[in-house]
Amino acid sequence: xxxxxxxxxxxxxxxxxxxxxxxxxxxxxxxxxxxxxxxxxxxxxxxxxxxxxxxxxxxxxxxxxxxxxxxxxxxxxxxxxxxxxxxxxxxxxxxxxxxxxxxxxxxxxxxxxxxxxxxxxxxxxxxxxxxxxxxxxxxxxxxxxx
Amino acid sequence: xxxxxxxxxxxxxxxxxxxxxxxxxxxxxxxxxxxxxxxxxxxxxxxxxxxxxxxxxxxxxxxxxxxxxxxxxxxxxxxxxxxxxxxxxxxxxxxxxxxxxxxxxxxxxxxxxxxxxxxxxxxxxxxxxxxxxxxxxxxxxxxxxxxxxxxxxxxxxxxx
Numbered sequence: 001x002x003x004x005x006x007x008x009x010x011x012x013x014x015x016x017x018x019x020x021x022x023x024x025x026x027x028x029x030x031x032x033x034x035x036x037x038x039x040x041x042x043x044x045x046x047x048x049x050x051x052x053x054x055x056x057x058x059x060x061x062x063x064x065x066x067x068x069x070x071x072x073x074x075x076x077x078x079x080x081x082x083x084x085x086x087x088x089x090x091x092x093x094x095x096x097x098x099x100x101x102x103x104x105x106x107x108x109x110x111x112x113x114x115x116x117x118x119x120x121x122x123x124x125x126x127x128x129x130x131x132x133x134x135x136x137x138x139x140x141x142x143x144x145x146x
Numbered sequence: 147x148x149x150x151x152x153x154x155x156x157x158x159x160x161x162x163x164x165x166x167x168x169x170x171x172x173x174x175x176x177x178x179x180x181x182x183x184x185x186x187x188x189x190x191x192x193x194x195x196x197x198x199x200x201x202x203x204x205x206x207x208x209x210x211x212x213x214x215x216x217x218x219x220x221x222x223x224x225x226x227x228x229x230x231x232x233x234x235x236x237x238x239x240x241x242x243x244x245x246x247x248x249x250x251x252x253x254x255x256x257x258x259x260x261x262x263x264x265x266x267x268x269x270x271x272x273x274x275x276x277x278x279x280x281x282x283x284x285x286x287x288x289x290x291x292x293x294x295x296x297x298x299x300x301x302x303x304x305x306x
Binding site: 093105106108110111112113115116118119133140142143144145 | 221291299
């Protein structure tokens with residue numbers, strides 16, 4: 001794959017053009033990562049692909065090796081790996097809370113200390129998620145408690 | 147990140163607990179050893195110290211406490227249980243185990259109702275104090291977590 005970067009004052013907007021003979025999985029992944037920079041994530045639901053605004057996401061979970069993206073109304077599937085999503089969203093108030101879950105901190109309504117240094121999150125839709133002991137220190141740091 | 151506990155961590159926990167118990171019993175033997183030496187096998191040597199048999203029995207007690215701690219006060223085996231219930235079960239287990247050790251090793255005469263009453267009373271008081279302290283700690287932590295989240299939301303301009 002050849003990468004060409006053309007920097008010139010004549011360009012009013014930044015655009016990324018992909019020229020390819022066919023869309024491979026690698027290219028799909030690249031597009032998905034670029035969309036996340038644009039505050040959107042490419043997801044699938046009932047065999048249709050959608051561009052989902054990141055701010056609508058409540059949390060992202062791994063179930064049977066599938067990456068499921070939860071919003072208030074729907075559950076979507078993503079082709080990205082959880083760590084790839086985490087890398088892109090960590091600067092946007094998303095936080096890894098367990099080996100299989102990333103939560104949008106902007107959607108957290110309340111927090112409660114659980115046994116063994118774990119934390120129970122209640123999301124705006126009432127769903128509850130446990131922050132494992134391994135990640136609870138990071139949450140405390142993020143909230144300025146450490 | 148947190149590393150998994152190995153057998154050496156458990157052994158270390160047992161000996162830490164053992165150290166505390168032995169220290170307490172040495173202090174007790176120095177203070178009351180000469181008075182209760184005839185009454186309790188634990189203080190057979192009076193204020194001279196603790197016998198080998200007593201030291202081994204206390205090691206058994208420390209091991210039981212650490213096992214109970216890892217069952218009730220960690221989430222390895224029991225996943226969903228309230229802190230209060232965990233504490234109650236933990237203290238009940240220790241109480242029953244200690245009662246068995248009392249009978250087995252003749253720590254005090256088993257037909258002495260006054261001694262049993264004192265044992266149960268001291269255990270109940272320590273359970274209540276421990277339960278109260280853990281409840282207060284839990285409340286304080288919940289309040290500080292919620293305050294930190296509210297502050298975070300305010301700074302980010304989020305209206306929950």
